[in-house]
Structure formats: C-alpha cells, structure tokens
Amino acid sequence: MHSCYLQILVNVHLFSKEGGFDFVLPENMACPPPGKFVIVPWARSWKLGVVLKAQPESQLQADRIRSVSGVVEDWPALPQAVLKLASFAADYYHANVGEVLLSSVPEFLSRSSNFSVKHNIASYLKGKRKNTFLAQQQLPSSSPAVLTPSQTQVLSWLRQQQSFAVGLLWGVTGSGKTEVYLQAVAAALTQGKTALLLVPEIALTEGLAAQVRARFPQEQVATMSSNIAPGARAAAWLATLKGQARIVVGTRSAVFAPLDNLGLVIVDEEHDASYKQQEGARIHARDLAVMRGRISNCQVLLGSATPSLESWANAQAGRYTLLRMPTRAHVNAVLPHIELINTKVAASVQGLSEPLAHALKIRLERKEQSLVFINRRGFAPVLCCEACGWIADCNNCSAHFALHRASTRKGYKLICHHCSAQQAVAQACPVCGNKDLLPKGQGTQKLEEKLAQLLPNAKIARMDRDSTRRRGASKAILAAMESGLIDILTGTQMIAKGHDFENLTLVGVLGSDSLLMSPDFRAEERLFALLMQVAGRAGRAERPGQVLIETRLPRHPLFRELLAQDYEASAKRLLVERENLGLPPYTSLAVIRAQASSDSAAQGFLTQAQLLASEELQNPHCSTSPGIRLYHPRPMAVPRVANQARWQLLIEGRSRLVLQNFLQAWLLKLRELKTAKVRWHMDVDPLEI
Numbered sequence: 001m002h003s004c005y006l007q008i009l010v011n012v013h014l015f016s017k018e019g020g021f022d023f024v025l026p027e028n029m030a031c032p033p034p035g036k037f038v039i040v041p042w043a044r045s046w047k048l049g050v051v052l053k054a055q056p057e058s059q060l061q062a063d064r065i066r067s068v069s070g071v072v073e074d075w076p077a078l079p080q081a082v083l084k085l086a087s088f089a090a091d092y093y094h095a096n097v098g099e100v101l102l103s104s105v106p107e108f109l110s111r112s113s114n115f116s117v118k119h120n121i122a123s124y125l126k127g128k129r130k131n132t133f134l135a136q137q138q139l140p141s142s143s144p145a146v147l148t149p150s151q152t153q154v155l156s157w158l159r160q161q162q163s164f165a166v167g168l169l170w171g172v173t174g175s176g177k178t179e180v181y182l183q184a185v186a187a188a189l190t191q192g193k194t195a196l197l198l199v200p201e202i203a204l205t206e207g208l209a210a211q212v213r214a215r216f217p218q219e220q221v222a223t224m225s226s227n228i229a230p231g232a233r234a235a236a237w238l239a240t241l242k243g244q245a246r247i248v249v250g251t252r253s254a255v256f257a258p259l260d261n262l263g264l265v266i267v268d269e270e271h272d273a274s275y276k277q278q279e280g281a282r283i284h285a286r287d288l289a290v291m292r293g294r295i296s297n298c299q300v301l302l303g304s305a306t307p308s309l310e311s312w313a314n315a316q317a318g319r320y321t322l323l324r325m326p327t328r329a330h331v332n333a334v335l336p337h338i339e340l341i342n343t344k345v346a347a348s349v350q351g352l353s354e355p356l357a358h359a360l361k362i363r364l365e366r367k368e369q370s371l372v373f374i375n376r377r378g379f380a381p382v383l384c385c386e387a388c389g390w391i392a393d394c395n396n397c398s399a400h401f402a403l404h405r406a407s408t409r410k411g412y413k414l415i416c417h418h419c420s421a422q423q424a425v426a427q428a429c430p431v432c433g434n435k436d437l438l439p440k441g442q443g444t445q446k447l448e449e450k451l452a453q454l455l456p457n458a459k460i461a462r463m464d465r466d467s468t469r470r471r472g473a474s475k476a477i478l479a480a481m482e483s484g485l486i487d488i489l490t491g492t493q494m495i496a497k498g499h500d501f502e503n504l505t506l507v508g509v510l511g512s513d514s515l516l517m518s519p520d521f522r523a524e525e526r527l528f529a530l531l532m533q534v535a536g537r538a539g540r541a542e543r544p545g546q547v548l549i550e551t552r553l554p555r556h557p558l559f560r561e562l563l564a565q566d567y568e569a570s571a572k573r574l575l576v577e578r579e580n581l582g583l584p585p586y587t588s589l590a591v592i593r594a595q596a597s598s599d600s601a602a603q604g605f606l607t608q609a610q611l612l613a614s615e616e617l618q619n620p621h622c623s624t625s626p627g628i629r630l631y632h633p634r635p636m637a638v639p640r641v642a643n644q645a646r647w648q649l650l651i652e653g654r655s656r657l658v659l660q661n662f663l664q665a666w667l668l669k670l671r672e673l674k675t676a677k678v679r680w681h682m683d684v685d686p687l688e689i
C-alpha cells in the first residue's frame with residue numbers, strides 16, 4: 001500500500017512565513033485530484049485547502065508533514081483552467097499562488113476563527129439550501145432587442161470564432177454594448193457553455209446582474225463582489241463550482257470564478273483602473289481575463305468607449321480585432337454636445353460658473369435631471385490661515401488634511417485621505433492665532449451646499465465614498481435618481497460609470513484641471529476616458545444632452561479632442577508620446593516599492609536592490625541585459641504615509657518577456673536580503689509610477 005502526499009494550498013502564510021508543508025492522506029482514502037478541496041488541521045482548528053499536486057512521496061522532513069482531516073467530497077474540484085490561471089498569475093506578478101487563488105474563495109467558507117471550516121460547511125449544507133443569492137433585485141423579464149447593424153456585426157464576428165480570440169468592442173456611450181453582451185451570453189449558453197462578465201465597480205455588479213437575470217430567468221446568475229453578504233457570496237461561489245450557476249457577474253476577483261467549460265469572457269469598461277489590484281497580489285484582472293480566455297480557448301470581449309492605450313495598441317497591431325459601434329442605439333439619441341467654460345473669464349455665481357448655473361436652472365424648470373461631477377470628496381481639500389499661510393497638515397503623512405462636514409451635519413472635522421486620521425478643527429491658527437481659518441478649493445460636500453443655495457427648490461443628492469458607506473446606500477441613491485426623486489446628482493467618479501437615466505440632459509464637470517496637471521504618465525489617458533464617460537451620461541434617450549466642462553486650460557489638446565469626441569485622435573497623440581518617452585505599451589514596467597520608518601532604511605533597501613540588479617545585468621549568463629533599464633530609487637509621489645517613508649525603484653524592460661526573465665533572476669537574490677525593518681513589494685505593470 002503506498003501513501004499519497006499532497007501539496008495543498010492552505011493560506012498565504014503557509015508558504016511565505018513557515019516554509020512548505022506536505023500533507024499525507026490516510027491510507028484508506030483515495031488520492032484526490034488537483035483542485036479538490038480538503039480540510040486540514042491548523043492551529044487547533046481546521047482550514048479549507050486546495051490540492052495542488054498529488055505525489056507518491058515527499059521531499060520534506062517528517063516535521064513538515066501533516067495529515068489531512070478529510071476531503072470535501074460533495075464539492076467538485078476547482079476547474080483546471082482556474083488552477084492554471086492562478087499559477088500563471090503567481091508567476092507573472094511574482095505573487096504567492098495561495099494569495100492569488102484563495103483570495104477568490106469566499107472567506108465564509110475558509111475562515112477558522114470561532115467556527116471550524118467543518119462547522120461552516122455543515123451549517124451551509126443544512127441551512128443555506130435555499131439560494132440566498134437569487135433573492136436579489138428582479139427586473140421584469142426582457143427579450144432580445146432589435147439590433148443595430150454594428151451590434152449585428154459584433155455578434156456575427158463572435159459566431160465566426162472557433163477558438164481563442166479577443167475582440168476590442170469600441171462602442172460610444174449608449175451604443176448598446178450591454179445588449180451585445182446579453183446576446184453573446186445567450187449564444188454561449190446555447191452551446192452548453194458558461195459565461196463570465198467582469199465589471200470594474202461593485203456598484204455596477206448588481207445593475208448588470210439584474211439585466212442578466214431578466215434576460216435569462218431560468219438561469220442561476222452568480223454575483224461576486226465584496227459588498228455581498230458573506231453567506232450569499234459563499235452560496236453563489238458554491239453554485240458556480242457545482243455547475244448550477246452558468247453565468248457569473250463580478251468585479252476583479254471573479255476572474256477566478258470556478259466556472260467550468262467557459263465559452264465567453266466579457267470585460268466591461270476594460271480601460272478602468274479598478275481592474276488593477278492595488279494591494280496583496282497586484283494582479284490586473286483585465287489582462288488575466290484575456291489569459292483565462294486563452295487557457296479556456298474561448299472568445300474574449302473587451303468593451304469600452306475609450307479603450308486603454310494598451311488594448312488600442314493591441315488592436316492596431318492586429319492581436320485583437322477592433323469591433324466598432326460608432327452610434328447610439330436609441331433611435332433618436334445623438335452624442336451629447338460638449339462645451340468648455342473658461343473659468344478665467346466666466347462670471348461666477350455661488351462659486352459655480354455662470355453658464356453652468358444658468359443651465360442647471362433651465363433643467364430644473366424643464367423638470368429634467370442634471371449631474372454635476374467633481375473629482376474630490378469632502379468639503380474642501382485644504383484648510384488654511386490667510387494671515388500667515390499655515391495649512392492644516394496630517395501629522396503622519398506628507399499631505400494636507402481635507403475638511404469634511406461631520407456626519408451629524410453640525411460642524412466640521414479634518415480627515416486625512418491617505419491614513420484616515422481624524423482631527424477636530426482648530427478654533428484659531430496655531431501659528432498666529434488668527435480666528436478666520438479658510439477652506440480652500442471645493443469637494444462634493446461644498447458643491448452640494450452651494451447648489452442648494454443656488455437652487456433652493458431643487459432636490460439634490462450626493463454620491464461619493466462617504467455617502468455610500470452603508471451597504472445598499474448607492475443602490476438607494478441610484479433608484480431615487482431613476483424614479484425622478486432627484487433633480488441634481490452630484491458626486492465623484494462613482495456617478496460617471498455605467499448608469500443610464502433617460503431624463504438626464506445636463507452634465508457639469510468641475511475641477512478637471514487638477515487631473516490634467518497630475519504628474520502620472522497616464523493622467524491624460526484617464527482624464528479623457530473619465531470625461532467621455534461622464535459626458536456620456538447625458539442625453540441617452542429622446543432629449544439631446546449638453547455637457548459643460550469648467551477649465552482654465554481651454555487650449556489644451558486634450559480638450560480639443562474631447563470637444564470633437566475624437567478618441568482616435570487622442571489615442572494616436574498619446575501613443576506617439578508614449579513611444580517617444582519609452583513608456584507602456586512600448587515598454588514593460590515593474591516597480592519595487594519599499595516602506596520603512598525612516599527614509600534611509602527605505603532608500604537603503606532599494607539602493608541594495610539596485611546594486612543586485614546591476615550585478616545581475618553584468619552577469620554574462622544574463623541574456624536580457626540589453627533590454628533592461630534600471631532607474632535610481634526615488635521617493636513616491638506622497639513620500640510619507642502613516643509615518644512610513646515610501647520609496648520606489650523603477651525597472652523598464654524592452655518587452656514583457658525580457659522584463660520577466662530579468663525579474664525572476666533578480667527577485668531570487670532580492671528575497672535573500674535582510675529586510676527586517678523594510679516592507680516591500682513588487683508591482684508588475686504598475687498603473688502609477
């Protein structure tokens with residue numbers, strides 16, 4: 001009788017801190033295949049694990065071998081495609097495979113505090129039989145719409161593909177991308193396959209899922225995003241694993257959804273920065289979605305009105321197929337009319353430019369809805385003393401405090417947007433004693449207040465991170481907007497995405513110049529996408545839409561392209577710039593970020609890292625050196641957060657392959673450095689440098 005040893009993923013700590021373990025299976029148990037879930041004893045409790053590999057013997061010492069408590073028999077194994085994707089992601093992003101994969105398994109099923117996994121699973125099997133995730137918002141069932149010629153073309157392209165292919169669905173706002181998604185999903189289901197739909201934001205998950213449910217009332221649709229109640233999340237995930245739910249709608253971690261027999265992957269708003277994870281394993285879900293399509297040999301649709309420059313370049317190079325939808329789907333809808341308001345010359349009313357204030361008034365009289373966008377939450381970004389120039393700064397960060405109205409609506413408080421520290425507002429300037437402290441600039445709260453003074457009869461609502469903290473809050477605001485209970489909705493990026501209000505005819509944009517001035521190399525690409533998206537909220541149905549953008553820089557080329565709503569011109573200009581500067585997509589980047597209590601520790605670590613890299617590059621066996629460029633360590637844009645000094649080191653590779661080969665060799669050495677006082681991580685394809 002020979003034993004079966006298993007390599008099992010339990011959690012990230014298992015491999016990163018304590019080294020590896022192997023697990024032995026009791027002799028009477030059959031050896032489970034990779035992907036099978038098992039229960040292993042862990043710190044006086046149990047944990048859920050996934051079998052990675054089964055082998056007849058173990059290379060480890062006896063004290064590194066534990067026994068398995070049981071196999072979760074009634075769960076199918078994770079699909080092989082998911083295991084493959086996780087292992088690809090772990091290699092590419094230089095992350096731990098456990099961190100990558102197990103973060104997509106609902107915590108409800110794997111947590112060990114208070115309850116054991118066994119208990120959780122047992123209680124799930126007993127009590128949670130009814131599909132809690134089905135008790136969601138229900139729309140009346142919908143049937144396929146009559147297609148526009150361009151929608152038909154996209155769907156027939158999809159039908160023609162027999163294997164892996166990526167289509168970049170470039171459709172203007174309101175062109176009917178969702179209808180294409182729904183009919184593409186229908187085609188996949190007809191072939192007996194499953195479908196995965198990714199959206200960038202939690203708030204969009206439920207909206208799209210409701211539309212999917214309305215179209216496929218006979219199907220179980222699983223939604224996966226972090227705001228869903230733990231039990232419902234676990235139920236949705238299990239229904240997917242068991243093949244009961246054939247459609248998954250979710251945010252980035254849903255790219256690892258346990259769908260078997262995948263026939264279609266859709267990434268909506270593929271340009272959106274939220275697809276990149278900014279902590280833990282820094283995966284990019286859009287890129288992994290393409291890889292998932294490759295592994296499952298199925299079609300991938302990347303949808304956007306303003307594709308990322310990476311995807312655009314891929315389409316230009318013929319790696320992706322460009323699928324255009326240049327007109328709005330609604331018969332009478334035209335693209336909104338965009339105008340700039342030069343705030344250097346325009347008169348102002350209550351801090352709003354006169355033309356915008358006037359336009360808002362007219363909409364109110366006509367009983368039409370308006371949206372006013374500003375990219376800053378809180379009351380004001382800065383509180384200062386006009387007498388001596390003192391500014392309220394966070395003690396822990398190299399950043400100003402933002403002024404917020406207290407939730408009770410009485411008084412104000414200071415909040416740091418970097419470390420979340422809070423402080424009462426001083427009665428007088430701590431330097432000169434001046435009692436007139438002045439808020440500078442404006443955020444959503446101040447804007448809301450000003451709008452209320454300007455239009456006292458208007459029903460005004462605000463949607464930002466502060467007003468939507470409670471579960472269901474954003475849904476309630478959107479529902480009120482939908483049913484006409486709100487005249488003017490003001491807010492941050494949250495209001496820019498995906499929503500479709502028939503009676504909305506005016507969009508105002510404030511404070512976009514600060515985004516244009518950002519040192520980030522993606523600033524213009526992002527601003528163009530954001531403004532097109534927010535502008536796209538206006539006039540989606542019968543009535544024409546108007547968009548008014550306040551700026552002090554009306555001559556900037558980006559605004560010229562925006563007025564013409566010419567994405568192609570913008571992409572072309574920005575890609576030339578990127579090529580000249582040697583930036584992605586023409587090169588591949590990685591960054592190491594280090595933080596420590598002192599600058600010298602963080603910088604010192606990166607200097608050592610730089611030295612190791614130079615050695616590696618001079619190594620005659622290192623074949624990649626000509627294609628690698630190494631920069632000097634420098635402080636990050638906000639050099640200190642929560643009393644930690646933050647530095648970064650940028651590495652540029654001629655191509656992804658060259659960069660990956662180099663990173664692999666370098667990281668082996670880097671991980672041996674003593675770094676007790678420094679926390680660091682690697683970010684491949686960083687969004688910000």
Ligand SMILES: [Zn+2]
Nearest residue numbers: 385388429432
């Ligand atoms: Zn002062």
Ligand SMILES: [Zn+2]
Nearest residue numbers: 394397416419
């Ligand atoms: Zn702070």
